[in-house]
Amino acid sequence: MFRRLNFLKIKDPFQKGAIELWITTLRAHLKNTERDKMKDKIPNRLPTITYRGREYFIDWRLKEFRTVKPPLEFVPFDSELGRKIDNSWGD
Secondary structure, rough: OOOHHHOOOOOOOOOOOOOHHHHHHHHHHHHHHHHHHHHOOOOOOEEEEEEOOOOEEEOOOOOOEEEEEOOOOOOEEHHHHHHHHHHHOOO
């Protein structure tokens, strides 16, 4: 642990606040590392599809289409309209 404190330029690892500073720095590093790992897993925006002039988000987690603009409409994949939207991909 004392070696790790060298990067903080702390001469005496037992000086007041040195351990707290090291722990705070380590937590910040771990938080940034976790955030970097999640960047590739979380899309910035859900994919969309257009059906009859309306744009819908495709939410795979909730298994539904949602309109992008109000009025909001939630269309389950397994509904009649949901199947029509799903079948319109090639149009």
